[in-house]
Amino acid sequence: xxxxxxxxxxxxxxxxxxxxxxxxxxxxxxxxxxxxxxxxxxxxxxxxxxxxxxxxxxxxxxxxxxxxxxxxxxxxxxxxxxxxxxxxxxxxxxxxxxxxxxxxxxxxxxxxxxxxxxxxxxxxxxxxxxxxxxxxxxxxxxxxxxxxxxxxxxxxxxxxxxxxxxxxxxxxxxxxxxxxxxxxxxxxxxxxxxxxxxxxxxxxxxxxxxxx
Amino acid sequence: xxxxxxxxxxxxxxxxxxxxxxxxxxxxxxxxxxxxxxxxxxxxxxxxxxxxxxxxxxxxxxxxxxxxxxxxxxxxxxxxxxxxxxxxxxxxxxxxxxxxxxxxxxxxxxxxxxxxxxxxxxxxxxxxxxxxxxxxxxxxxxxxxxxxxxxxxxxxxxxxxxxxxxxxxxxxxxxxxxxxxxxxxxxxxxxxxxxxxxxxxxxxxxxxxxxx
DNA sequence: CACAATAAGTGAATGGCTTTCACTAAAGAA
DNA sequence: TTCTTTAGTGAAAGCCATTCACTTATTGTG
Numbered sequence: 001x002x003x004x005x006x007x008x009x010x011x012x013x014x015x016x017x018x019x020x021x022x023x024x025x026x027x028x029x030x031x032x033x034x035x036x037x038x039x040x041x042x043x044x045x046x047x048x049x050x051x052x053x054x055x056x057x058x059x060x061x062x063x064x065x066x067x068x069x070x071x072x073x074x075x076x077x078x079x080x081x082x083x084x085x086x087x088x089x090x091x092x093x094x095x096x097x098x099x100x101x102x103x104x105x106x107x108x109x110x111x112x113x114x115x116x117x118x119x120x121x122x123x124x125x126x127x128x129x130x131x132x133x134x135x136x137x138x139x140x141x142x143x144x145x146x147x148x149x150x151x152x153x154x155x156x157x158x159x160x161x162x163x164x165x166x167x168x169x170x171x172x173x174x175x176x177x178x179x180x181x182x183x184x185x186x187x188x189x190x191x192x193x194x195x196x197x198x199x200x201x202x203x204x205x206x207x208x209x210x211x212x
Numbered sequence: 213x214x215x216x217x218x219x220x221x222x223x224x225x226x227x228x229x230x231x232x233x234x235x236x237x238x239x240x241x242x243x244x245x246x247x248x249x250x251x252x253x254x255x256x257x258x259x260x261x262x263x264x265x266x267x268x269x270x271x272x273x274x275x276x277x278x279x280x281x282x283x284x285x286x287x288x289x290x291x292x293x294x295x296x297x298x299x300x301x302x303x304x305x306x307x308x309x310x311x312x313x314x315x316x317x318x319x320x321x322x323x324x325x326x327x328x329x330x331x332x333x334x335x336x337x338x339x340x341x342x343x344x345x346x347x348x349x350x351x352x353x354x355x356x357x358x359x360x361x362x363x364x365x366x367x368x369x370x371x372x373x374x375x376x377x378x379x380x381x382x383x384x385x386x387x388x389x390x391x392x393x394x395x396x397x398x399x400x401x402x403x404x405x406x407x408x409x410x411x412x413x414x415x416x417x418x419x420x421x422x423x424x
Numbered sequence: 425c426a427c428a429a430t431a432a433g434t435g436a437a438t439g440g441c442t443t444t445c446a447c448t449a450a451a452g453a454a
Numbered sequence: 455t456t457c458t459t460t461a462g463t464g465a466a467a468g469c470c471a472t473t474c475a476c477t478t479a480t481t482g483t484g
Contacts, residue, residue, distance in 0.1 A: 038441070182344070223433065225479080263436095
């Protein structure tokens, strides 16, 4: 008649097994490794049953938002205390694309819900501060940030749809002659997409902001 | 003993009830109206059982690609036979964003799979032709198109996450002072995001292409 | 023309998913 | 100590995509 040391799993555990932070981190990890999020599988990773999540979180969407938080916390915030607009543009773009590139599979989900995680809001708050410090007119700061954010997401997703965004079957090459030739041209003379985008954004934003 | 005129629904019908084109159109319509795609509900719309789709299509992803085709066919192709680079940039961006804005809910799905629908490939083929005609170096045409495409998608998605991409609770306004102030500034002095982006892209791409 | 092969639907089933809810047991407050 | 709240469990409901054996019509072949 031994004591039921058999960890009965039922009832409140002596030490908590879950927390919002742990959920966010595990979700991010899962996105990186499996390119998708499933609550049963996340539960398995955390040694817990699926229903347990709903004590900490209202649903799937909130888990995604926690993953955003975990992503931001992992991403290093650059020093932006320069007054140089070009530098702020490039550093911001680079910080964003580096973070996003870690988890391309998460991006479509991040895109469809507003940013509400405190860590993410704080990050953007600092970006805003830097743009204002660099002389951006107040009403253009948000559009500027949105532009950089979209561009960083687009670039990271492009990198995910590896190779090319356009998939042309061999026998169709003559049907789309210009597109096919252009793909060949860039294959033979590779262009660093990130650098290209950074140049475009830098020149474009400086022009748009300066004209204001 | 009357003949079983009761349309038995079983076996091959005298006239086809489905086609790839019809599926694509219905899927696009469903995305517009319900902001999501479900095969059972799509079957209901088309007066058919869910399993029927798999005679025309290999799976969900292919239905999404057919929706892309339907979207392209609905979108009007602009006249691009000008040699003016700025004009080509603006017309391309505008054509893309107009098409994407019709179905923002579809965009995250389009982003995650390569373009393979013939109508879409033909559209991009013509864009490529126009950029070459306007003097873009061959190896920069694809990066340029990708930039415009990402920007158009980003802008259309921003418009979907209505109001603002950043959701700050009232009691947190002081926690993110710069972000909050910037949001107020743009609210008081509204900026046309599409026009802003078009200006940025135009200036930026012309600079990047010219420098090549 | 007969008849085999193929094509287009159906219906039922499988296995995945998210979410809810009554429950249990521990922690914390009064 | 007793009461309330908290953090887990387990079972179930209701979605979803996909598969497969089946039926019936059409198409191709000798």
